[in-house]
Amino acid sequence: MKSIESSFIEVAGIRIEVVRKAILHLHIAVYPPDGRVRVAVPLWVKDETIRLAVLERLAWIRRQQEKFGGQPRQSEREMVNGETHWFQGRKYRLDIRGVLEREAVVLKGLATMELAAKAGSDAKHRLDVLDRWYRKQLKLEIAPLLVKWEAILGVKAAAWGIRKMKTRWGSCNPRAKRLWFNLELAKKPPECLEYVIVHELVHLLELHHNAHFKALMSQFLPLNGRGSAKNSTRHHWRTRRGNCSRSGAAPKPSSG
Ligand SMILES: [Zn+2]
Numbered sequence: 001m002k003s004i005e006s007s008f009i010e011v012a013g014i015r016i017e018v019v020r021k022a023i024l025h026l027h028i029a030v031y032p033p034d035g036r037v038r039v040a041v042p043l044w045v046k047d048e049t050i051r052l053a054v055l056e057r058l059a060w061i062r063r064q065q066e067k068f069g070g071q072p073r074q075s076e077r078e079m080v081n082g083e084t085h086w087f088q089g090r091k092y093r094l095d096i097r098g099v100l101e102r103e104a105v106v107l108k109g110l111a112t113m114e115l116a117a118k119a120g121s122d123a124k125h126r127l128d129v130l131d132r133w134y135r136k137q138l139k140l141e142i143a144p145l146l147v148k149w150e151a152i153l154g155v156k157a158a159a160w161g162i163r164k165m166k167t168r169w170g171s172c173n174p175r176a177k178r179l180w181f182n183l184e185l186a187k188k189p190p191e192c193l194e195y196v197i198v199h200e201l202v203h204l205l206e207l208h209h210n211a212h213f214k215a216l217m218s219q220f221l222p223l224n225g226r227g228s229a230k231n232s233t234r235h236h237w238r239t240r241r242g243n244c245s246r247s248g249a250a251p252k253p254s255s256g
Contacts, residue, residue, distance in 0.1 A: 018038075018047075021041075023041075026040070026042065026049075028053065034068065077127055078123055079115075079126035088190055089187075092111060092112060098116075099117065103116055103129045134187070138185055139162060146179075149197055149220075155177075158177035159176070160181065161179075162181050164182070164184075169196045171200070172204065202217055
């Protein structure tokens with residue numbers, strides 16, 4: 001049942017992609033990195049209704065777009081005091097401290113990320129310190145989730161690792177049973193990371209993004225014990241994916 005058509009409308013100066021599909025409810029999402037807006041709507045919904053829905057959510061859409069605006073690419077980071085950096089879906093204010101010895105990153109409360117780097121070091125060096133910390137934290141976050149989901153899915157990854165990737169949140173080589181996760185996931189909410197992990201592990205059962213793959217995702221994510229009706233679980237993982245989009249992650253992992 002592939003009945004998808006895409007068109008564009010403009011609301012309050014914002015270009016909106018409208019995708020009509022066989023769904024029940026209208027859904028608005030804002031995607032990084034540039035804050036493009038996409039509205040998925042049931043086939044029967046009129047443009048006027050979409051306009052009203054977008055207007056109603058306008059403040060929220062602008063907030064999301066600003067958030068992405070405050071998340072420039074890494075190469076543009078200046079690594080100075082007051083700069084915003086993300087960890088596990090939360091925003092932190094960078095606080096640089098010059099040290100002679102041990103370089104480290106320490107979270108102070110819920111809003112400050114203290115980065116202790118060699119006094120006089122440049123932005124690139126500070127970024128390296130931060131990236132090393134992100135990598136370590138992400139590893140700690142992934143390990144138990146992999147164990148949990150390998151048990152649930154009845155699969156086992158032979159190896160996994162973290163690396164910088166430009167276009168994917170994760171990748172899976174089903175033959176070698178090797179998984180890769182994007183270092184950027186350290187910045188994303190835990191539920192987004194979990195979604196990517198499940199997605200890649202499901203590739204050990206199904207190589208392609210076909211109906212079988214989608215059925216497996218619907219079946220397994222999330223396992224929150226609330227009702228096992230097929231429709232409700234399917235709804236849940238889609239909601240989860242939606243949440244990730246809304247909070248800036250938009251995981252669209254693909255197999256590699
Ligand atoms: Zn995939």
